[in-house]
Amino acid sequence: MKKLPSVFLLSLLLLFSFNQNTYAASxxxxxxxxxxxxxxxxxxxxxxxxKGAWRDGNGDIYYNLSRKVTNRxxxxxxxxxxxxxxxxxxDSATGHSNKLNIEIDDVLxxxxxxxxxxxxxxxxxxxxxxNTWHKVVxxxxxxxxxxxxxxxxxxxxxxxxPTLIEKIKVTSGEASADLNWGxxxxxxxxxxxxxxxxxxxxxxxxxxxxxxxxxDSNLANDTTYxxxxxxYDKLGKLIHTTKECSVTPPYxxxxxxxxxxxxxxxxxxxxxxxxxxxxxxxxxxxxRWNAVTPIASLELKFPKPLHLNFVQxxxxxxxxxxVDYTIFGLKDGEWTQISxxxxxxxxxxxxxxxxxxxxxxxxxxxxxxxxxxxxSSWASIHEITLGIVSAIPATPGSPGSxxxxxxxxPNPEPSQPTGDRxxxxxxxxxxxxxxxxxxxxxxxxxxxxxxGKQSGTGxxxxxxxxxxxxxxxxxxRKDYVIFxxxxxxxxxxxxxx
Numbered sequence: 001m002k003k004l005p006s007v008f009l010l011s012l013l014l015l016f017s018f019n020q021n022t023y024a025a026s027x028x029x030x031x032x033x034x035x036x037x038x039x040x041x042x043x044x045x046x047x048x049x050x051k052g053a054w055r056d057g058n059g060d061i062y063y064n065l066s067r068k069v070t071n072r073x074x075x076x077x078x079x080x081x082x083x084x085x086x087x088x089x090x091d092s093a094t095g096h097s098n099k100l101n102i103e104i105d106d107v108l109x110x111x112x113x114x115x116x117x118x119x120x121x122x123x124x125x126x127x128x129x130x131n132t133w134h135k136v137v138x139x140x141x142x143x144x145x146x147x148x149x150x151x152x153x154x155x156x157x158x159x160x161x162p163t164l165i166e167k168i169k170v171t172s173g174e175a176s177a178d179l180n181w182g183x184x185x186x187x188x189x190x191x192x193x194x195x196x197x198x199x200x201x202x203x204x205x206x207x208x209x210x211x212x213x214x215x216d217s218n219l220a221n222d223t224t225y226x227x228x229x230x231x232y233d234k235l236g237k238l239i240h241t242t243k244e245c246s247v248t249p250p251y252x253x254x255x256x257x258x259x260x261x262x263x264x265x266x267x268x269x270x271x272x273x274x275x276x277x278x279x280x281x282x283x284x285x286x287x288r289w290n291a292v293t294p295i296a297s298l299e300l301k302f303p304k305p306l307h308l309n310f311v312q313x314x315x316x317x318x319x320x321x322x323v324d325y326t327i328f329g330l331k332d333g334e335w336t337q338i339s340x341x342x343x344x345x346x347x348x349x350x351x352x353x354x355x356x357x358x359x360x361x362x363x364x365x366x367x368x369x370x371x372x373x374x375x376s377s378w379a380s381i382h383e384i385t386l387g388i389v390s391a392i393p394a395t396p397g398s399p400g401s402x403x404x405x406x407x408x409x410p411n412p413e414p415s416q417p418t419g420d421r422x423x424x425x426x427x428x429x430x431x432x433x434x435x436x437x438x439x440x441x442x443x444x445x446x447x448x449x450x451x452g453k454q455s456g457t458g459x460x461x462x463x464x465x466x467x468x469x470x471x472x473x474x475x476x477r478k479d480y481v482i483f484x485x486x487x488x489x490x491x492x493x494x495x496x497x
Contacts, residue, residue: 025122027122027123027125028121028122030118030120030122031087031120031152032063032120035152037154038085038087038153038155039153039154039157040063040089041153042063042064043067043150044064045151047159047160047185048148049078050068050076051076051077053070053071053075054068054070054075056069057147059119061119061120062120063149063150067090067147068147069146070140071144072140073143074140075139075140078136079135079136079151079159080159081133081134081153081159081160082134082157082160082233082237082239083131083154083158084127084129084131084154085128085154086134087124087125087126088124088125088148089120089121089123089150090121090123090148090149091119091121091147091149092116092118093113094117095114095144096113096114096144096145097112097113097114097141098112098114099111099112099142100112100113100124100140100141100146101139101140101141102138102139103135104126104134104135104136105135109126110141113147120150130432130433133239158233160239168182168243169245170246170247171247172249172250173249174221175218175263176218176219176249177215177216177219177225177249178216179192179214179215179245180214181212181213181242182212187231187239188233188234189208189231189232190206190209190210190211190230191204191206192205192206192214192216192227192229193230194225195225195227196225197226198244199226199488200226200488202226202228219249221250221251221252221264222248222250223249224248225248225249226245227244228245229241229242230242254283254285254385257312257385258312258357259310259312259385260385260386261283261384261385262281262300263303263304264303265302266300266302266303268280268298268301270289270291270296270298270299271291272291273289273290273292273296277289280298280381280382280383284383285314285382288352288381289380289381293378294373294378295372295379296371297369297370297371298370298381299368299370300368300370301366305364306364306388307362307388307389308363308387308389309362310358310387311327311357311358311360311368311385312355312356312358312384312386312387313325313358313370313383314353314355314382314384315353315380315381316380321377322343322345323345324341324342325341325343325344325371325373326339326340326342327368327369327371328371329363329365330366331363331364335369338361338365338368339359339360344358352382362389370384420495421437421495422443422493423435423438423491423494424437424438424443424464424491425489425492427487427489428481429485429487434464434481436466436479438464438467440493443491447491453483460482460484461480462480462483464478464481465477466478466479
């Protein structure tokens with residue numbers, strides 16, 4: 001007997017190995033277990049929601065000894081999965097339905113169940129999906145038998161409910177915000193992000209929260225903050241991003257006084273009895289800063305510059321007297337007198353009283369200094385309120401006591417484009433991206449619709465011409481995007497000149 005050359009044997013071995021590794025089941029073939037790269041879920045998995053006349057059909061020929069079956073039109077089976085491919089396993093017979101509708105992310109297709117006779121058939125397959133969440137709805141179309149035996153998805157994927165119970169809400173406190181949200185199925189941690197601009201860019205302020213609430217402190221009052229919460233599974237995969245919510249922490253006021261209390265983060269220093277200077281800012285009429293001298297000054301340093309037009313004091317002296325107040329403001333590193341010497345009569349020697357406000361030169365100040373000349377008495381101040389005209393935008397690095405990491409959103413909301421063409425990428429709330437190559441006129445029209453809808457006017461949907469993506473025997477195709485389904489959009493301009 002002749003010996004086969006070793007090179008020939010090696011070639012056969014490689015060919016056999018290659019065929020083994022590249023084999024994949026085809027539609028209509030029996031597939032009793034998931035192939036490599038796939039994971040199987042039984043028809044009874046609680047994440048598959050059946051509506052209608054579905055019932056159990058048991059037998060040892062079915063995967064895990066059971067299948068779901070119905071013979072009524074309009075019944076549905078709904079599931080959501082995270083992954084990039086999907087297979088439907090059913091039984092098949094000539095008397096079964098010749099059309100089950102299937103929608104994946106609202107894209108409609110159909111497949112038959114009457115191409116052969118047997119169980120655990122691969123009757124539908126969808127591959128090369130984006131590796132993200134997908135919603136699947138299977139709908140029966142006639143009164144013939146329709147069945148579902150198992151679902152196969154990518155081996156690193158999972159079934160579940162991607163939709164955060166959108167109870168996310170944020171409430172404001174003095175220089176703070178409290179967020180809480182609903183549990184996301186399969187989520188084990190949450191990332192909280194904040195911005196002072198709607199749609200970002202966002203800063204991560206909590207990277208691995210395991211609860212369903214978060215307290216954000218040391219914010220700037222009268223500044224609007226925007227939040228999103230991202231949910232991650234045990235493998236660290238992003239599985240859901242909430243809608244954006246916003247809050248504007250208000251300034252606090254003192255009952256019986258005009259204006260607002262100095263914002264949280266304001267510090268106080270005094271020329272006398274410095275350790276008690278903060279008592280003039282504690283929002284308590286029963287405590288006070290007492291200079292223990294007739295002439296003294298109290299300096300307030302704000303966490304950010306404030307636009308002021310008056311200062312009001314609640315004060316007391318012993319014994320009763322006339323007190324002269326002068327107010328200075330720190331602007332661009334220089335102190336300037338911003339009020340004339342103003343006299344207030346403190347005519348009750350043993351009780352605090354709220355004085356008439358002292359007008360100051362309107363302007364933006366990072367600090368103020370109040371000097372008091374109580375003549376023969378001791379100067380003291382119980383509380384201070386401020387007339388704030390408007391808030392000044394927060395500077396980089398504030399607010400917050402955290403050390404956040406700036407993080408750009410994938411598609412921050414663009415400014416008005418200026419090129420002659422652009423690629424418009426619209427990111428939907430389920431993570432899908434729609435890309436269009438458009439003229440600037442079309443892009444500007446889309447932005448005008450979007451901004452108009454944000455302000456409460458315009459239609460709920462917008463038709464975008466698909467142009468060169470217009471495949472098929474159609475004279476025109478348009479993609480309709482729904483306003484409340486848009487997470488963000490990106491405009492990348494380019495010139496054809």
